[in-house]
Amino acid sequence: MASLSVGNLGDYLREQRRSAQLSLRQLADAAGVSNPYLSQIERGLRKPSAEVLQQVAKALRISAETLYVRAGILDEREREDLETRAVILADPSINERQKQVLLQIYDSFRKENDADAPPRPDAAGTPADPADPAGG
Known part of the structure; x- marks a missing residue:
């Protein structure tokens, strides 16, 4: 659709x-x-x-x-992550061990990409300071 x-x-x-x-x-x-x-x-x-x-x-x-x-219950990135996981887990052509390995690889790529990503803007539109634990 x-x-x-x-x-x-x-x-x-x-x-x-x-x-x-x-x-x-x-x-x-x-x-x-x-x-x-x-x-x-x-x-x-x-x-x-x-x-x-x-x-x-x-x-x-x-x-x-x-x-x-x-x-507003879920953000877009969380939805994409859940859908990707659901597709992997529902695939009948791979076994359970392969599904778990694939999910582990997927998680490692997401963590790596999140570490490389610039800080997301806060509600005011300014980038959050990673050194500031309060986020602003």
């Missing part, structure tokens, strides 16, 4: 629901949540729990992690 450029979780859910050609009531029934509650989420009036987002994602057949990122 193509990535949509929408502003927030509610807009994104509405677009995904419409793409799946589901009414609000159909999605609410499939996700096991009330119709009014789902409507409030789509309108940005309610912030759903991770559990509710997981149920909605399953009903829409999309990644729960994507919804977690949209809701």
Whole structure:
């Protein structure tokens, strides 16, 4: 499914629901949540729990992690990491030992790249000082 450029979780859910050609009531029934509650989420009036987002994602057949990122529960890098790990662990063509070795290599590359990366900006947009344990 193509990535949509929408502003927030509610807009994104509405677009995904419409793409799946589901009414609000159909999605609410499939996700096991009330119709009014789902409507409030789509309108940005309610912030759903991770559990509710997981149920909605399953009903829409999309990644729960994507919804977690949209809701601010998970950041984009964490989502990418989780998805990569899930793909590796789900691959039936490699055995468990090979999966574990591959995950160890993956982790070592991520740690190496994080060490080489410039400091991330803080909330004010200024780079964090690595010598300052308080982060600013």
